[in-house]
Amino acid sequence: SAVISQKPSRDICQRGTSLTIQCQVDSQVTMMFWYRQQPGQSLTLIATANQGSEATYESGFVIDKFPISRPNLTFSTLTVSNMSPEDSSIYLCSVGRGGALNYGYTFGSGTRLTVV
Amino acid sequence: AQSVTQLDSQVPVFEEAPVELRCNYSSSVSVYLFWYVQYPNQGLQLLLKYLSGSTLVKGINGFEAEFNKSQTSFHLRKPSVHISDTAEYFCAVTLFTDKLIFGTGTRLQVFP
Numbered sequence: 263s264a265v266i267s268q269k270p271s272r273d274i275c276q277r278g279t280s281l282t283i284q285c286q287v288d289s290q291v292t293m294m295f296w297y298r299q300q301p302g303q304s305l306t307l308i309a310t311a312n313q314g315s316e317a318t319y320e321s322g323f324v325i326d327k328f329p330i331s332r333p334n335l336t337f338s339t340l341t342v343s344n345m346s347p348e349d350s351s352i353y354l355c356s357v358g359r360g361g362a363l364n365y366g367y368t369f370g371s372g373t374r375l376t377v378v
Numbered sequence: 379a380q381s382v383t384q385l386d387s388q389v390p391v392f393e394e395a396p397v398e399l400r401c402n403y404s405s406s407v408s409v410y411l412f413w414y415v416q417y418p419n420q421g422l423q424l425l426l427k428y429l430s431g432s433t434l435v436k437g438i439n440g441f442e443a444e445f446n447k448s449q450t451s452f453h454l455r456k457p458s459v460h461i462s463d464t465a466e467y468f469c470a471v472t473l474f475t476d477k478l479i480f481g482t483g484t485r486l487q488v489f490p
Contacts, residue, residue: 295477304468305422305480354421356478367412367478369422 264289264357268370275345275377282341283373285355290335292358296328299352299372308353311338345377380405380471384481392489393461399454399484401443401469411452412470412478413443422468428452439463464488 265288275281285294294311308328309317317330332338342349352372385400403409413425426437433445443454452469469481 293477304483307477307479310477367424367472369414371421 264291264368266355266357266368266370268355268373270373271371272374273376275375277346277377279345280341280343281345281375282339283353283355285338285340285357285370287336287357292335294332294338295356295358295367296330296338296340297354297356297369299354301351305354308340311340342375345375347377350375350377380409380473380479382469382471382479382481384469384484386484387482388485388487390487390489391459394458396457397455397459397463397486399467399469399486401452401454401481403450403452403469403471405450405471405473407473409471409473411443411445412472413437413441413452413454414468414470414480415439416466416468416483418465425454425467459486459488461488461490 267286269284273281296308297305298308299305307320308323309319309330311317311330311332313332313335319325327343329341340353352374354372355370356367358367381404383402389399391397411428414422415425416422425441426435426443428435428445434442436442441454441456443452445452464487467484467486470478472478
């Protein structure tokens with residue numbers, strides 16, 4: 263399965279600022295996904311990062327708040343913009359390839375964000 | 379659209395006892411099912427998956443799950459749990475090469 267490097271692993275940010283999270287994969291992947299895990303809760307899909315086109319956002323998430331880049335098949339970034347304490351969560355990237363169903367979707371170790 | 383329901387938010391159990399974590403899904407088409415585990419302050423690890431074929435799926439760490447199409451369930455089981463199995467367990471569903479949709483999670487707490 264793919265190996266994902268996600269950084270930063272954690273950060274404490276001031277409200278009103280932005281943080282960009284990076285996700286680097288050791289092989290080319292078709293699909294990359296960004297999830298949010300709020301404290302004590304499950305994972306909620308934010309968006310699917312598409313290479314060469316705009317990301318596809320889930321209901322309740324908008325591009326202005328969570329802009330995503332996908333410049334190539336091994337890299338993506340998620341920015342959390344104009345942060346408030348409600349954005350304090352773990353953010354995870356996930357990848358799936360053509361063989362994703364055989365190998366299982368792989369997740370990065372997550373970015374633990376605290377907004378103060 | 380597909381969805382996943384994990385019926386128990388918490389499951390307390392004593393060490394060496396059997397455990398079952400319940401998962402039900404809803405979908406109008408065939409789906410693929412996964413169980414992931416998240417140990418405290420760690421990322422997600424795949425336990426097992428059902429894609430097709432045998433309805434009894436064996437995973438890592440002695441876990442297994444049974445796909446039951448008529449009951450739309452995919453319950454996770456382990457015959458004898460260990461303290462180290464204490465973690466959050468997530469059931470997830472996907473269509474072919476699509477996004478994963480997660481259940482709300484079940485916290486398994488194993489007591490000595």
